Amino acid sequence: MNIVIPIKQVPETSNVKMDEETGTMKRDGVESIINPLDLYAIETGIQLKEEYGGKITVITMGPPSADKALKEAIAMGCDDGILLSGREFAGSDTWATSYALSEAIKEIGDYDLILAGERATDGDTGQVGPGIASWLDLTLSTYTSKVVDVNLVDEEVDYTTTEQDSIIVERMVEDGYEKLQLPLPALLTVVKEISFPRLPTLRGKQRSRKIEIPQWNLGNLDLDEDYLGLQGSPTRVVNIDHPKVTRGGTVIDVREDGNVEAAVAKLIDYLKSKELV
Amino acid sequence: MEYNGVWTLGEARDGEIKEVSFELLSRGRKLADKLDEELVSLVIGDGITDEQAEELIKSGADKVYLMNAPALKDFIAENYSNVIEDLIKEYKPEIILAAATSMGRTVMPYIAIKTNAGLTADCTELDIEEDTGNLLQTRPAIGGNILATIKSPNHRPQMATVRPHSTKPAEKDESRTGEIVHLKLDSSLLDGRVKKLGFRKNEGDAVNIQDADVIAAGGKGMKKGENFAMIRELAGYFDGAVGASRDAVDRDWISYPYQVGLSGKTVTPKLYFAIGISGAIQHLAGMKTSENIIAINEDPDADIFMVSDFGIVGDLFEIVPELNKQLAEEVK
Numbered sequence A: 001m002n003i004v005i006p007i008k009q010v011p012e013t014s015n016v017k018m019d020e021e022t023g024t025m026k027r028d029g030v031e032s033i034i035n036p037l038d039l040y041a042i043e044t045g046i047q048l049k050e051e052y053g054g055k056i057t058v059i060t061m062g063p064p065s066a067d068k069a070l071k072e073a074i075a076m077g078c079d080d081g082i083l084l085s086g087r088e089f090a091g092s093d094t095w096a097t098s099y100a101l102s103e104a105i106k107e108i109g110d111y112d113l114i115l116a117g118e119r120a121t122d123g124d125t126g127q128v129g130p131g132i133a134s135w136l137d138l139t140l141s142t143y144t145s146k147v148v149d150v151n152l153v154d155e156e157v158d159y160t161t162t163e164q165d166s167i168i169v170e171r172m173v174e175d176g177y178e179k180l181q182l183p184l185p186a187l188l189t190v191v192k193e194i195s196f197p198r199l200p201t202l203r204g205k206q207r208s209r210k211i212e213i214p215q216w217n218l219g220n221l222d223l224d225e226d227y228l229g230l231q232g233s234p235t236r237v238v239n240i241d242h243p244k245v246t247r248g249g250t251v252i253d254v255r256e257d258g259n260v261e262a263a264v265a266k267l268i269d270y271l272k273s274k275e276l277v
Numbered sequence B: 001m002e003y004n005g006v007w008t009l010g011e012a013r014d015g016e017i018k019e020v021s022f023e024l025l026s027r028g029r030k031l032a033d034k035l036d037e038e039l040v041s042l043v044i045g046d047g048i049t050d051e052q053a054e055e056l057i058k059s060g061a062d063k064v065y066l067m068n069a070p071a072l073k074d075f076i077a078e079n080y081s082n083v084i085e086d087l088i089k090e091y092k093p094e095i096i097l098a099a100a101t102s103m104g105r106t107v108m109p110y111i112a113i114k115t116n117a118g119l120t121a122d123c124t125e126l127d128i129e130e131d132t133g134n135l136l137q138t139r140p141a142i143g144g145n146i147l148a149t150i151k152s153p154n155h156r157p158q159m160a161t162v163r164p165h166s167t168k169p170a171e172k173d174e175s176r177t178g179e180i181v182h183l184k185l186d187s188s189l190l191d192g193r194v195k196k197l198g199f200r201k202n203e204g205d206a207v208n209i210q211d212a213d214v215i216a217a218g219g220k221g222m223k224k225g226e227n228f229a230m231i232r233e234l235a236g237y238f239d240g241a242v243g244a245s246r247d248a249v250d251r252d253w254i255s256y257p258y259q260v261g262l263s264g265k266t267v268t269p270k271l272y273f274a275i276g277i278s279g280a281i282q283h284l285a286g287m288k289t290s291e292n293i294i295a296i297n298e299d300p301d302a303d304i305f306m307v308s309d310f311g312i313v314g315d316l317f318e319i320v321p322e323l324n325k326q327l328a329e330e331v332k
């Protein structure tokens, strides 16, 4: 089973702190990491490869330095990496990004499954995964929380049946889990519950250090320029605001006086003033 | 411009129209009024009655496009996308709003590609630009640390998903009238590839946290799973839901569907209790837009107090039982 995993490089935000004066996030000197939610896709891919064979190609669209993310994924156990990079991609929204990625995936060819993260922690749209499925006309399961089973039809057996390769998954919806059967090739976007990402191995790290990551762009892919970058993007960001996240509400400290009852009574008064009780 | 009208994509399960469908109408009504265009609620499913469709009209829809068919009983992304795409081509709406739910966030990006439309995810504010009539879509990004306003000036329809619970459903006006249009499913649009094999409801507190008006959430400070009983009790006084930080979920004190935050769910309740939760930015990313935030934590320097409207510094094992006691008296 051959798998393609689109991954995104995002700014590392876990150590970001709030600036008490401005009430906004301090974001200087942040590092770039693999979108944390893509790690679940990578782990799921590696587990499937371990069970069913095949190979995993990770692909990212980003600046040349994004090859670091690909190498990290290879160090975890993915086989190949492809970097989609060039000025023509700059300013792409999710429409244009999923176009470029889907054309590159076509070029990779011979894939059975595409695994994407549920969303990227920076853009935070979750639109690229379903977008790729739409461009490639693949079956789609979003919010996938479990791979239940994979049915690979033995190539030796007869072609007269209508049976075909398929994957059975659970996807998380608001009030529970839906179980779906999707014929392959399919695209799954995955949530945290699906797997627990492993760390890179020593062997993987050695391999990733040596591996050449090919760079693809208009020069070697047959892309429609009108669909790329800012000009190919239907959406335009027209304003960015940095909202104050701090609220400066009342805080009562009961550690000294131990007067929990009075503090709670004030809380109830607050709730009443907001018509919440 | 040949594109006209504001559409909201209603949601139904088992023939019942869901609350989010009414929330979308209060968003849509405002836009339709500004544009002086028609507001349509499109609902796809099976067994949705005209009586229910009338409720959509009372909540602001001028027209309800209702498509019932047994094959549309379950949400299958490919089928719903094909049907909606077909309707877009026929009726050419100018704006389409869907809820940022597991359905809306699946079907809208799929359709946006096929119709070459701009799509903005998880909006919290929508407006019409004065001179151009373009839809202005505002959404939190980067874990809620910025608010971006986005438009799609040259593409129609303009599509957006809207964060559930970020508006109240429109108040019902019994005297409102409108038209219910029954649409027939063109069965050639059914995709047939994906099969739904079953559905498993969340165990325990069956409340969907994204629908809840009140959420009481516990974190690592709860110390063990059994202690969530007091959080459940607290939520119970408000008919609310229980939530949790990732640390509580990772310790198996509560299951993943209850996780709030970056790698869990984004919620916008009226009231959010953060109990024994430090307020890491990944947690804040999922609850920062709550209307009222109450924090209970023994560490006065915990970040959660920066975003709270009311906080108590102290031992939660003393404070929460006292809170439950006083609430029990209130409701009596």
Ligand SMILES: Cc1cc2nc3c(=O)[nH]c(=O)nc-3n(C[C@H](O)[C@H](O)[C@H](O)COP(=O)(O)OP(=O)(O)OC[C@H]3O[C@@H](n4cnc5c(N)ncnc54)[C@H](O)[C@@H]3O)c2cc1C
Binding pocket: A014, A036, A037, B218, B219, B220, B221, B222, B244, B245, B246, B247, B248, B259, B260, B261, B262, B263, B264, B265, B275, B276, B277, B278, B279, B280, B281, B282, B283, B286, B296, B297, B298, B299, B302, B314, B315, B316, B317
């Ligand atoms: C990629 C990524 C994604 C993440 N996604 C999420 C997510 O979706 N949701 C999420 O929540 N986190 C997420 N996290 C984790 C996040 O960074 C924090 O680790 C987590 O939110 C901390 O949970 P907590 O507040 O329960 O625990 P802690 O940070 O350990 O806080 C526990 C708090 O309880 C208080 N406390 C302890 N005992 C008592 C007592 N007796 N009385 C009162 N107070 C007490 C302590 O003072 C402390 O502030 C993510 C992290 C990463 C890197």
Ligand SMILES: Nc1ncnc2c1ncn2[C@@H]1O[C@H](COP(=O)(O)O)[C@@H](O)[C@H]1O
Binding pocket: A005, A006, A007, A008, A035, A037, A038, A059, A060, A061, A062, A094, A097, A101, A115, A116, A117, A118, A119, A120, A121, A123, A124, A125, A126, A127, A128, A129
């Ligand atoms: N530039 C990109 N390159 C590769 N994959 C991407 C890119 N942007 C998004 N993705 C994939 O799409 C998912 C959803 O991203 P988003 O729609 O940006 O929230 C991510 O988790 C990745 O799997």
